[in-house]
Amino acid sequence: xxEPFRQRVARRHVGGYRPRIDGMEKASGRARYADDxxxxxxxxxxxxxxxxxxxxxxxxxxxxxxxxxxxxxxVKAVLTYRxxxxxxxxxxxxxxxDGVDTVSYDRMMWKRYRDRRVLGDKACxxxxxxxxxxxxxxxxxxEEALRLLKIDWEVLPFVLDPLEAMKPGSPVIHxxxxxxxxxxxxxxxxxxxxxxxxxxxxxxxxAEVTVEGTSIHHNATQASLDPWCCVVDWKADRLTMWSNxxxxxxxxxxxxxxxxxxLNRIRVISSYVGGQFxxxxxxxxxxxxxxALLAKKTGxxxxxxxxxxxxxxxxxxxxxxxxxxxxRKDGTITALSFRCVGNAGAYAxxxxxxxxxxxxxxxxxxxxHVPNVRFEARGVYTNKIPGCMMRGVGNSQLNLILGHIVxxxxxxxxxxxxxxxxxxxxxxxxxxxxKSLAAVLQAGAxxxxxxxxxxxxxxxxxxPPDGRRGVGFSCHPGWHAEWQEVxxxxxxxxxxxxxxxxxxxxxxxxxTGTGSNTCNVLGCAEALSFLDxxxxxxxxxxMVDTDTSVKDCVQTDSSVSYLQSEVMALAARELKExxxxxxxxxxxxxxxxxxxxxxxxxxxxxxxxxxAVRELxxxxxxxxxxxxxxxxxxxxxxxxPFFATFAEVEVDTGxxxxxxxxxxxxxxxxxxxxxxxxxxxxxxxxxMGLGEALSEEIVYDRATGVPLNFNWIxxxxxxxxxxxxxxxxxxxxxxxxxxYGACGIGEGTVTCTPRAVLNAVYNxxxxxxxxxxxxxxKVLRALGKA
Amino acid sequence: xPSRKKAAGRSGSQHAASRSRPRPQARVPFRxxxxxxxxxxxxxxxxxxxxxxxxxxxxxxxxxxxLREKLGFTGLKVSxxxxxxxxxxxxxxxxxVLSCMMLAVEADGHEVLTIEGLPAxxxxxxxxxxxxxxxxxxxxQCGYCTPGFVMTARALLNENPAPTLExxxxxxxxxxxxxxxxxxxxxxxxxxxxxxxxxxGRP
Numbered sequence: 001x002x003e004p005f006r007q008r009v010a011r012r013h014v015g016g017y018r019p020r021i022d023g024m025e026k027a028s029g030r031a032r033y034a035d036d037x038x039x040x041x042x043x044x045x046x047x048x049x050x051x052x053x054x055x056x057x058x059x060x061x062x063x064x065x066x067x068x069x070x071x072x073x074x075v076k077a078v079l080t081y082r083x084x085x086x087x088x089x090x091x092x093x094x095x096x097x098d099g100v101d102t103v104s105y106d107r108m109m110w111k112r113y114r115d116r117r118v119l120g121d122k123a124c125x126x127x128x129x130x131x132x133x134x135x136x137x138x139x140x141x142x143e144e145a146l147r148l149l150k151i152d153w154e155v156l157p158f159v160l161d162p163l164e165a166m167k168p169g170s171p172v173i174h175x176x177x178x179x180x181x182x183x184x185x186x187x188x189x190x191x192x193x194x195x196x197x198x199x200x201x202x203x204x205x206x207a208e209v210t211v212e213g214t215s216i217h218h219n220a221t222q223a224s225l226d227p228w229c230c231v232v233d234w235k236a237d238r239l240t241m242w243s244n245x246x247x248x249x250x251x252x253x254x255x256x257x258x259x260x261x262x263l264n265r266i267r268v269i270s271s272y273v274g275g276q277f278x279x280x281x282x283x284x285x286x287x288x289x290x291x292a293l294l295a296k297k298t299g300x301x302x303x304x305x306x307x308x309x310x311x312x313x314x315x316x317x318x319x320x321x322x323x324x325x326x327x328r329k330d331g332t333i334t335a336l337s338f339r340c341v342g343n344a345g346a347y348a349x350x351x352x353x354x355x356x357x358x359x360x361x362x363x364x365x366x367x368x369h370v371p372n373v374r375f376e377a378r379g380v381y382t383n384k385i386p387g388c389m390m391r392g393v394g395n396s397q398l399n400l401i402l403g404h405i406v407x408x409x410x411x412x413x414x415x416x417x418x419x420x421x422x423x424x425x426x427x428x429x430x431x432x433x434x435k436s437l438a439a440v441l442q443a444g445a446x447x448x449x450x451x452x453x454x455x456x457x458x459x460x461x462x463x464p465p466d467g468r469r470g471v472g473f474s475c476h477p478g479w480h481a482e483w484q485e486v487x488x489x490x491x492x493x494x495x496x497x498x499x500x501x502x503x504x505x506x507x508x509x510x511x512t513g514t515g516s517n518t519c520n521v522l523g524c525a526e527a528l529s530f531l532d533x534x535x536x537x538x539x540x541x542x543m544v545d546t547d548t549s550v551k552d553c554v555q556t557d558s559s560v561s562y563l564q565s566e567v568m569a570l571a572a573r574e575l576k577e578x579x580x581x582x583x584x585x586x587x588x589x590x591x592x593x594x595x596x597x598x599x600x601x602x603x604x605x606x607x608x609x610x611x612a613v614r615e616l617x618x619x620x621x622x623x624x625x626x627x628x629x630x631x632x633x634x635x636x637x638x639x640x641p642f643f644a645t646f647a648e649v650e651v652d653t654g655x656x657x658x659x660x661x662x663x664x665x666x667x668x669x670x671x672x673x674x675x676x677x678x679x680x681x682x683x684x685x686x687x688m689g690l691g692e693a694l695s696e697e698i699v700y701d702r703a704t705g706v707p708l709n710f711n712w713i714x715x716x717x718x719x720x721x722x723x724x725x726x727x728x729x730x731x732x733x734x735x736x737x738x739x740y741g742a743c744g745i746g747e748g749t750v751t752c753t754p755r756a757v758l759n760a761v762y763n764x765x766x767x768x769x770x771x772x773x774x775x776x777x778k779v780l781r782a783l784g785k786a
Numbered sequence: 787x788p789s790r791k792k793a794a795g796r797s798g799s800q801h802a803a804s805r806s807r808p809r810p811q812a813r814v815p816f817r818x819x820x821x822x823x824x825x826x827x828x829x830x831x832x833x834x835x836x837x838x839x840x841x842x843x844x845x846x847x848x849x850x851x852x853l854r855e856k857l858g859f860t861g862l863k864v865s866x867x868x869x870x871x872x873x874x875x876x877x878x879x880x881x882x883v884l885s886c887m888m889l890a891v892e893a894d895g896h897e898v899l900t901i902e903g904l905p906a907x908x909x910x911x912x913x914x915x916x917x918x919x920x921x922x923x924x925x926x927q928c929g930y931c932t933p934g935f936v937m938t939a940r941a942l943l944n945e946n947p948a949p950t951l952e953x954x955x956x957x958x959x960x961x962x963x964x965x966x967x968x969x970x971x972x973x974x975x976x977x978x979x980x981x982x983x984x985x986x987g988r989p
Contacts, residue, residue, distance in 0.1 A: 004921075683970070
């Protein structure tokens with residue numbers, strides 16, 4: 001039995017260890033996902049769509065002859081880039097189809113980089129959707145039809161490496177946006193030097209000690225088990241889409257604008273989704289649009305679903321970071337300067353979020369006390385798979401260099417790196433040392449046995465025959481406090497108190513696995529504690545349906561878990577007032593003279609005269625009490641909590657294999673909303689982080705630009721046998737605004753793992769490896785053995 | 787629609803599940819070789835189904851496609867479709883097989899158990915659903931891999947009712963949980979094992 005976390009404030013429901021509300025439904029196989037809801041049996045006449053994908057990393061379609069494909073029995077429609085309904089579709093950016101907010105076309109986040117066409121004539125990576133799409137009676141027939149297309153390709157020169165792509169004379173991928181492949185600055189991200197506080201160069205030249213280093217983050221992919229899937233039915237003036245998008249309202253907005261249909265004639269239905277991890281950041285979402293156009297053309301429902309190979313459509317953005325730091329001998333950092341080149345791949349998507357937006361947030365909340373800070377970044381187009389919005393966007397890449405600099409500086413100064421972090425990192429709302437960071441580092445150090453196990457680099461005991469052990473850590477500020485979620489706009493919930501006293505909770509958000517549904521029910525039970533409800537008395541409406549739901553809270557940023565609960569606290573207050581109004585008639589008294597508690601409503605002066613709320617509601621008209629509330633997250637800055645990963649590794653210096661022995665993940669949450677769910681996120685994040693650190697990587701054939709491992713045999717995701725013992729530690733130290741003052745944690749749990757492992761590897765063998773994943777050949781090369 | 791009848795014992799020869807997978811275009815020379823379509827009899831969750839090969843059961847159809855698309859057993863998931871993730875795991879004569887890697891016709895004469903065939907109070911299902919012990923997280927998050935894990939765990943506990951943690955890790959290392967709930971899953975399997983033993987060994 002491991003130790004449970006300790007609540008700062010005792011609460012009845014919020015913060016509990018308990019099963020997920022969907023545990024039984026999912027464990028028994030009854031939970032329905034998009035692919036389960038859209039079987040042919042439920043959709044008479046269902047057709048299947050397949051889209052042409054480029055076999056070349058860079059090419060243009062000169063022409064497509066569709067004659068043979070259209071003549072194939074079973075083929076019902078072929079659409080190409082030349083068809084007017086396709087050609088008229090506006091260029092888009094994934095900054096619109098993926099975001100935390102529901103916005104119109106004109107308000108999309110990265111307007112400067114509208115580089116995606118729904119079905120263009122230009123292909124920018126191997127696998128790019130291009131040119132033509134087919135609807136047929138079966139998937140096999142649709143695939144066969146694609147093979148029968150006669151395509152005249154103009155094959156163009158390509159470039160995979162961002163540093164090569166920046167050189168003059170390199171093939172240019174989006175000449176209309178970036179004449180030399182370097183994405184131009186935009187309004188939101190700012191100039192190339194997007195943060196320049198004090199004078200970093202001067203401070204570096206005057207510093208008592210300086211260090212510099214490089215960190216290269218790679219291109220792991222989200223790898224959700226549930227491949228993208230949708231069915232569109234478009235009959236008369238009504239379009240209905242079932243999908244596993246994680247944002248129903250934004251999908252509706254997207255379809256409405258692009259296809260010019262009023263919002264009320266579009267219905268988007270989302271059920272359970274088998275994992276998100278940021279995969280929404282993809283221009284592939286236009287597949288909603290071509291599926292819709294095929295449905296219109298054929299008059300039949302059309303299904304589109306990714307194969308596993310096609311599900312490789314987005315990655316973390318690979319980033320080469322160079323960092324320099326200046327410090328005093330006591331460990332006080334006087335200057336930090338970072339330069340970054342991000343490989344955006346074929347499309348910009350949220351590149352500037354990763355490269356600029358996220359680092360600005362980190363600087364604001366963690367580097368507030370460093371007087372001289374400079375950040376410079378460039379996003380570069382290449383002919384690789386687009387990369388950006390994976391779990392921990394931008395923060396994972398930045399942490400890899402930040403944790404590196406801390407370790408380098410500590411070594412040079414002969415200090416403990418924990419001390420260096422504590423001495424320097426904190427937000428502007430608080431002093432140093434930051435209380436949250438101090439608590440997090442202390443807890444992690446205890447769990448991993450930092451004092452006993454940390455030794456001089458490469459000087460630890462040998463574990464025969466060739467094992468060397470070491471420990472390392474990395475820490476990072478959270479980025480999902482409520483004040484950082486203002487751009488979401490209003491968050492909505494609707495609570496219905498049924499005549500029998502049970503509750504139906506419409507807190508719409510697509511359940512992608514995060515556990516926010518359980519948080520919602522616990523938050524609702526907590527808010528309605530005056531009704532004395534058990535979580536089982538609350539029915540959480542699982543399906544998001546834009547016809548019946550209020551606006552869904554987009555399932556990003558790990559913060560849905562508390563954002564909707566904050567609104568529920570307000571809604572519950574209103575619900576109480578409505579109960580009192582109704583009771584006022586019954587008791588012939590003013591609402592102010594009545595109260596509700598323990599599931600009973602009563603006159604304050606004569607509690608004994610009270611009746612059960614249920615009895616009040618079961619009056620003859622049987623009208624439920626429904627309350628809908630919206631709340632915009634308040635923008636008052638409260639700082640953020642910190643988190644950290646600690647790792648112990650054993651490196652086999654004979655084979656180069658790195659074995660992680662133990663991980664400790666420590667999160668200050670502000671308030672833990674649901675302990676079992678939060679620990680599942682902490683543990684699960686280590687799994688994904690360890691994949692990024694040790695094994696996951698998309699490999700390209702440099703001669704042809706063809707990715708070689710778009711499958712799960714060669715792209716290696718950690719399994720149960722690969723995972724070490726993990727200690728999840730939850731803390732409540734920092735506090736934000738609102739009823740709970742919580743902070744999303746799930747996304748960040750992957751962020752520190754690669755750097756913690758790299759620092760532990762250095763501690764073990766005394767040789768630094770700058771690039772993840774740390775595969776055996778890299779270790780052997782670093783040791784001079786290969 | 788396939789004809790349905792009560793299970794009447796096994797027919798056809800027993801053969802090991804093939805791990806090969808049909809290529810999309812592979813032509814199975816069944817039609818030429820057998821002028822009379824062969825009957826394929828498969829028992830799923832205790833109910834017998836009979837198909838005519840290459841008539842109502844294409845010879846290149848995988849067992850996963852038959853179970854999901856034709857028969858509606860959607861608990862199993864097709865995720866990687868190449869035997870790497872285990873989400874499509876079902877039991878064939880009590881042993882775990884990957885239904886995306888096996889042709890439906892290969893199940894002729896065999897008994898298939900999908901997650902829908904487990905009793906509602908199955909200890910493995912309950913243990914996965916209820917896992918919330920401090921320090922290990924839940925045994926599922928998005929739930930997409932869960933039916934595959936449950937069936938693999940079921941097969942393990944059929945063979946080895948009291949596995950050690952190492953044995954659980956070994957047996958379940960062919961399944962991928964991208965949410966990374968491995969610690970909770972291992973706890974759930976160990977707990978299911980205890981629940982089965984407390985019931986006197988009855989699954």
